[in-house]
Amino acid sequence: MNDFALLVAQDQNRLLPLIEKELVARFQQLPIHTSLSNLQGAIKYSLEAGGKRVRPMLCLLACEACGHAAESALPGAIAVEYVHTYSLIHDDLPAMDNDDLRRGKPSNHKVFGEGQAILAGDALLTEAFAILAEAKNSMAGSxxxxxxxxxxxxxxxSLDLQCENQASDPHLLPIVHQLKTGKLMRTALELGG
Structure with missing residues (x-):
């Protein structure tokens, strides 16, 4: 293992438990309504599906690089992970990539149905903005x-879908990656810094 990989592993071991703990705590703080158990189950299913948590890690590392405690960037880290999770739920839908599996498990829409999956994603997106509003950082939401x-x-x-449905311009692929992946990673860094 090289020095960089060792540093990354150390940061993951240190920050990932903090992120996971905050994800669980935030979800448990949401008001529970028994009539909405399907929606709550769909949200929880995708939040607990695991993953590398790259975006919240970037947020916390940027915060530390600016000389602050990682904990102070947790609202931004959780908000960006909620948005990422919503995007994965929607990305798996039949109207998008039509994936049956996500991280080795059935996709959200395969377990809870398309309607509940869409709503779970929508709920995560709106909750991300609620988290940032409660943190009282006026620029974080924008x-x-x-x-x-x-x-x-x-x-x-949108460009990804466009490329699937027609002979795509090879110059579009880097733009797809820049927008679909790069912008949210950049956002994570900005929210942390």
């Missing part, structure tokens, strides 16, 4: 909106 919006992740997904 930062996330730009990274996730039509000139960011959503725009990248």
């Amino acid at each position: 930062c996330l909106a730009r990274g996730a919006g039509w000139l960011g992740m959503v725009g990248g997904q």
Whole structure:
């Protein structure tokens, strides 16, 4: 293992438990309504599906690089992970990539149905903005909106769909990656810094 890989592993071992703990705590703080158990189950299913948590890690590392405690960037880290999770739920839908599996498990829409999957994604997106509003960082919401919006992740997904349905311009692929993946990673860094 090289020095960089060792540093990354150390940061993951240190910060991942903090992220996972906060994800669980935030979800448990949401008001529970028994009539909404399907929606809550769909949200929980995708949040607990695991993953590398790259975006929240970037957020916390940027915060530390600016000389602050990682904990102070947790609202931004969780918000960006909620947006990423919503995007994965929607990306798996039949109207998008039509994937049956996500991280080795049935996709959200395969377990809860397309309607509940869409609503789970929508709920995560709106809750991300609620988290940032409660953190009282006036620029954080607009930062996330730009990274996730039509000139960011959503725009990248739109181009991705466009490329699937026609003979695509090979010059579009880097733009798809820049928007669909890169913008949300940049947003994570901005929210942390």
